[in-house]
Amino acid sequence: MAHVLITLKVMPSSPEADLKSIQSAVEKLIAEHSGKMHKCDVEPVAFGLKALIFQFVLDEKLGSTEPLEEKISAVPEVESVMVTGVTRLLG
Numbered sequence: 001m002a003h004v005l006i007t008l009k010v011m012p013s014s015p016e017a018d019l020k021s022i023q024s025a026v027e028k029l030i031a032e033h034s035g036k037m038h039k040c041d042v043e044p045v046a047f048g049l050k051a052l053i054f055q056f057v058l059d060e061k062l063g064s065t066e067p068l069e070e071k072i073s074a075v076p077e078v079e080s081v082m083v084t085g086v087t088r089l090l091g
Helices: 019-032 066-073
Strands: 003-012 036-046 049-059 080-088
Touching: 003 019, 003 036, 003 066, 019 036, 019 049, 019 066, 066 080
Parallel strands: none
Antiparallel strands: 003 049, 003 080, 036 049
């Protein structure tokens, strides 16, 4: 089995949301889901709102990211979570 590179876009509930707190909580959840963080970027959206873009590697045999997405959605100040990319890594 291969590994997959997952890209998640996490939208905070407001421009005043604590992005560092959200990032820390999400990275902890990714690690608990057996993921290995690659990077996290901040992407301006509009009117001061910024999204967090997470890239991490998971073992393909773990299947769907849906349970992880549900846990991230429950993090305080998180409005939405969306998988924006899945790339199969071979090697």
